[in-house]
Amino acid sequence: MAKQEVEAKEILEFKRLKVKFAIHKQWLPVVDEVDLKIHAGEIIGIVGESGSGKSVMAQSVLRLRDHGTAVSYEGKILFEGNDLLQSSLSQIRDIRGNKISIIFQDSLNSLSPVHTVEKQLSEVITLHKQVSKSEAKKQSMEMLHLTGIPDPSGCLKKYPFELSGGMQQRVMIAMALACEPKLLIADEPTTALDVTIQEQILRLIKNLNETMGMSVLFITHDMGAVSKLCHRIKVMYLGQIVEDAETEKLFETPLHPYTEGLIGCIPHLETERGNPLPTIPGTVPALSEIPKGCHFCTRCTYAEECCFQEQPPMIEAKQDHFVKCWRYDKFADLKED
Numbered sequence: 001m002a003k004q005e006v007e008a009k010e011i012l013e014f015k016r017l018k019v020k021f022a023i024h025k026q027w028l029p030v031v032d033e034v035d036l037k038i039h040a041g042e043i044i045g046i047v048g049e050s051g052s053g054k055s056v057m058a059q060s061v062l063r064l065r066d067h068g069t070a071v072s073y074e075g076k077i078l079f080e081g082n083d084l085l086q087s088s089l090s091q092i093r094d095i096r097g098n099k100i101s102i103i104f105q106d107s108l109n110s111l112s113p114v115h116t117v118e119k120q121l122s123e124v125i126t127l128h129k130q131v132s133k134s135e136a137k138k139q140s141m142e143m144l145h146l147t148g149i150p151d152p153s154g155c156l157k158k159y160p161f162e163l164s165g166g167m168q169q170r171v172m173i174a175m176a177l178a179c180e181p182k183l184l185i186a187d188e189p190t191t192a193l194d195v196t197i198q199e200q201i202l203r204l205i206k207n208l209n210e211t212m213g214m215s216v217l218f219i220t221h222d223m224g225a226v227s228k229l230c231h232r233i234k235v236m237y238l239g240q241i242v243e244d245a246e247t248e249k250l251f252e253t254p255l256h257p258y259t260e261g262l263i264g265c266i267p268h269l270e271t272e273r274g275n276p277l278p279t280i281p282g283t284v285p286a287l288s289e290i291p292k293g294c295h296f297c298t299r300c301t302y303a304e305e306c307c308f309q310e311q312p313p314m315i316e317a318k319q320d321h322f323v324k325c326w327r328y329d330k331f332a333d334l335k336e337d
């Protein structure tokens, strides 16, 4: 899609979004002052290791974490001019599946095992559109066809457990797209699938983005997948965005040591047999052990004294390329030496 088209209109905006959970009587920030904009037709990728807060952030949009956990929100989530954090749950319900759809990590758990694909797909359509049962069935078939399911009418009669993982994920995508949402949130939609099916699902999302102009928030820890699909990437670590740039720029000149680490972990065909894949040292700290300074300082091989003392601000280090690191320039120099 042309860049001008992508930049035309804002669909969703986070303004200093903060999500805290009450864990062991302490309010801990899982999403920490995140700013984000998605324009019409744009695919934004969110990458980061397990536990960085990607799913909590994505699910806040539809307030899916409001039940069962003590949660507090600060900041704004603007969609069509309304702040979703101030909207009532019935207003949010109208938006869910209609204007904003979400596909989860594990599709089989999200589909009901006791209803056929037809029942589940038609229900989504009749819930949001004034259409007859037979029209809903026709539209269900069309959606399944669009996702590349070979025998849509046969698939409608099946129960989810009769389908392969790839087929289930396609059914989830068909359900998510049935009401032609303006925004699709895809939370690790390919994690549980084998490599060929992963490729097909990524191609499908790209096609739908191009043909329907649908914006996508694509969440993953797979750097290979974001590089193929996304216009822009935001790197998330311990609840914060630490780097933000167009995909090409981010891969060509990563400015944050964490981003470089993630890119370094992508397996390459030419990696010599027997050589272990590089990894980022250590693991993501627990929320109760977030470092005082830069969140990444305890794992960063470039960290200096200042990195342990104070959090760096997010700055525009290069044109339209943002980074949250005290040492990004020294880090870049060190790499060139």
Ligand SMILES: Nc1ncnc2c1ncn2[C@@H]1O[C@H](COP(=O)(O)OP(=O)(O)OP(=O)(O)O)[C@@H](O)[C@H]1O
Pocket (backbone or CB within 6 Å): 021, 023, 030, 048, 049, 050, 051, 052, 053, 054, 055, 056, 057, 069, 221, 287
């Ligand atoms: N209901 C909850 N109560 C308390 N803590 C939670 C809850 N849900 C998530 N967390 C914590 O919030 C942090 C972020 O979780 P989240 O699921 O958003 O991570 P993620 O980046 O999506 O990871 P993954 O790549 O494994 O899906 C984790 O430390 C997790 O333990």
Ligand SMILES: [Mg+2]
Pocket (backbone or CB within 6 Å): 054, 055, 056, 105, 187, 188
């Ligand atoms: Mg997740």
